[in-house]
Amino acid sequence: MKLREKTILTILILLIIILASISIFVSSVSMASYSALEQRYVMQDVNQAVNRLSDEYISLTSIVVDWAAWDDTYAFVNGQKPDYVSTNLLPVAYNNLRVNLVVMTNAHGQIVFAGLYDLSNQTMLAVPESLSRELTPSNPLLSMANPSATTTGILMLDGKPYIVASRPIVHSDYSGTPTGVVIIGRYLGTNEVAYLATLTKPNLHFIPVDDPSFPPEFLPALAPGQNRSEEVAIPLNSSDIAGYALIRDVNGRGVLALEVMESREIYQQGITTTLQYVFIVLGSGLLFGLAILFMVDRFVLFRISHLSQQVHDIDRDAVLSRRLDSSGSDEFSDLSTVINHMLETIEKFHDGLAQSEARFRELAELLPQTIFEMDLQGTLTYVNHAGQEAFGITPEKIQNRVSVREYLIPEDIERMQRGLAHVLSGAKSSGEVYHLKKLDGTLMSAIIYTGPITQYGTVSGFRGSVIDVTERVKLEEELRESEEKYRALTENTPDILFSANMNGIITYVSPQVNKFGFLEEEV
Numbered sequence: 001m002k003l004r005e006k007t008i009l010t011i012l013i014l015l016i017i018i019l020a021s022i023s024i025f026v027s028s029v030s031m032a033s034y035s036a037l038e039q040r041y042v043m044q045d046v047n048q049a050v051n052r053l054s055d056e057y058i059s060l061t062s063i064v065v066d067w068a069a070w071d072d073t074y075a076f077v078n079g080q081k082p083d084y085v086s087t088n089l090l091p092v093a094y095n096n097l098r099v100n101l102v103v104m105t106n107a108h109g110q111i112v113f114a115g116l117y118d119l120s121n122q123t124m125l126a127v128p129e130s131l132s133r134e135l136t137p138s139n140p141l142l143s144m145a146n147p148s149a150t151t152t153g154i155l156m157l158d159g160k161p162y163i164v165a166s167r168p169i170v171h172s173d174y175s176g177t178p179t180g181v182v183i184i185g186r187y188l189g190t191n192e193v194a195y196l197a198t199l200t201k202p203n204l205h206f207i208p209v210d211d212p213s214f215p216p217e218f219l220p221a222l223a224p225g226q227n228r229s230e231e232v233a234i235p236l237n238s239s240d241i242a243g244y245a246l247i248r249d250v251n252g253r254g255v256l257a258l259e260v261m262e263s264r265e266i267y268q269q270g271i272t273t274t275l276q277y278v279f280i281v282l283g284s285g286l287l288f289g290l291a292i293l294f295m296v297d298r299f300v301l302f303r304i305s306h307l308s309q310q311v312h313d314i315d316r317d318a319v320l321s322r323r324l325d326s327s328g329s330d331e332f333s334d335l336s337t338v339i340n341h342m343l344e345t346i347e348k349f350h351d352g353l354a355q356s357e358a359r360f361r362e363l364a365e366l367l368p369q370t371i372f373e374m375d376l377q378g379t380l381t382y383v384n385h386a387g388q389e390a391f392g393i394t395p396e397k398i399q400n401r402v403s404v405r406e407y408l409i410p411e412d413i414e415r416m417q418r419g420l421a422h423v424l425s426g427a428k429s430s431g432e433v434y435h436l437k438k439l440d441g442t443l444m445s446a447i448i449y450t451g452p453i454t455q456y457g458t459v460s461g462f463r464g465s466v467i468d469v470t471e472r473v474k475l476e477e478e479l480r481e482s483e484e485k486y487r488a489l490t491e492n493t494p495d496i497l498f499s500a501n502m503n504g505i506i507t508y509v510s511p512q513v514n515k516f517g518f519l520e521e522e523v
């Protein structure tokens with residue numbers, strides 16, 4: 001992959017990573033903020049509904065105080081005022097007070113009166129049997145320890161929730177020992193929930209915690225404890241969120257879950273806003289990235305590519321006289337100028353080398369000795385005119401990679417390899433005598449001198465000369481044979497032969513002198 005492609009790919013990958021990181025970070029932070037804001041608004045509505053329920057407790061408290069601190073009530077629970085019920089607890093009283101349940105007990109906790117009224121149908125109903133089971137001595141509603149204290153809470157009767165308030169029965173002037181309690185209750189039904197929802201949300205519900213429809217996984221979130229609250233907001237899906245508050249009965253048991261259901265408008269708006277922001281970031285980042293890519297490509301990568309192409313064209317065409325475009329005043333222009341200076345230097349060296357090579361060729365062609373060049377494997381790459389005539393080496397043979405081994409006798413090939421290895425080790429060629437096969441089939445005795453051809457600090461082959469010593473070798477052999485014949489003649493003749501120089505000094509005496517008692521060394 002070229003530098004231009006690598007750079008563009010790297011910038012694109014980095015741009016994608018940066019934009020993805022920014023988008024993920026912004027989305028996480030933004031959606032977390034919107035989710036927190038959504039939950040805060042839901043919890044405000046839940047708190048408002050809980051406060052509204054507390055107002056109902058206060059409303060019932062004011063009612064039960066009027067009925068408990070009354071001499072007629074005091075007398076009724078003590079067996080007096082037999083017309084108390086028919087006079088005071090008519091259906092109209094239930095309607096006016098907007099209550100459903102009225103219970104009065106004596107000092108022993110026994111129910112003296114219990115009435116249940118249906119406000120919707122405006123009819124009296126039978127009191128549930130569970131009422132007597134709930135009103136045990138331990139029930140806080142029957143507490144008379146503090147005559148001026150009111151007990152409020154939720155009372156479950158046959159699975160139905162009632163908002164209740166109880167107060168000890170005393171005289172109208174709040175004097176006297178409590179002689180029982182008055183319990184006033186309001187059924188937490190559809191009408192009452194709708195009434196409570198008028199100040200909060202129309203989607204307010206009270207769900208018994210043991211109702212199968214109530215998700216059991218929400219209960220741990222409502223359980224009191226460290227870092228926990230009895231109020232929680234839980235997203236149900238992408239379009240709805242519910243806020244819950246745990247409502248306890250008079251005994252402190254969690255019996256109801258106040259539910260406020262709302263649509264996730266804030267969250268949906270958060271998604272829309274976040275997506276818009278992410279799209280803006282992506283679009284801006286993409287435009288910014290493309291602008292960077294364009295500038296980097298235009299002012300850097302294109303210049304590098306153009307400079308590389310110019311150098312490649314010079315190398316391909318082998319025209320060292322060509323120069324690079326060095327227009328401009330940036331680093332690439334400086335680099336082009338430096339390369340042009342380098343090309344000028346290379347051109348000068350190339351011209352000098354070409355001239356030196358030409359002189360070498362001309363001189364080699366004029367020499368009567370064979371001049372040759374070969375690579376490290378012994379393949380001939382050049383032979384001068386004298387060598388071509390002597391050995392019949394044509395340019396076609398050189399082009400077809402003829403080997404020098406074809407012109408050596410087999411006995412000399414191994415010796416040649418040792419000599420070349422000796423030269424490669426840095427030693428000088430000693431000029432050994434080899435026997436070469438000439439064009440006419442005769443053998444030439446020649447002294448071959450070789451030296452290494454070095455290019456860029458590396459040996460690429462050998463250059464050498466071949467000196468024909470065939471006649472000299474032949475004369476030396478004839479002289480040696482003549483000397484051997486002369487020595488054989490002098491050693492076999494019975495006469496004593498000697499030679500002396502101009503000064504009369506004997507320089508040679510034949511071995512026959514030993515017969516006369518003289519030694520050759522003494523003579």
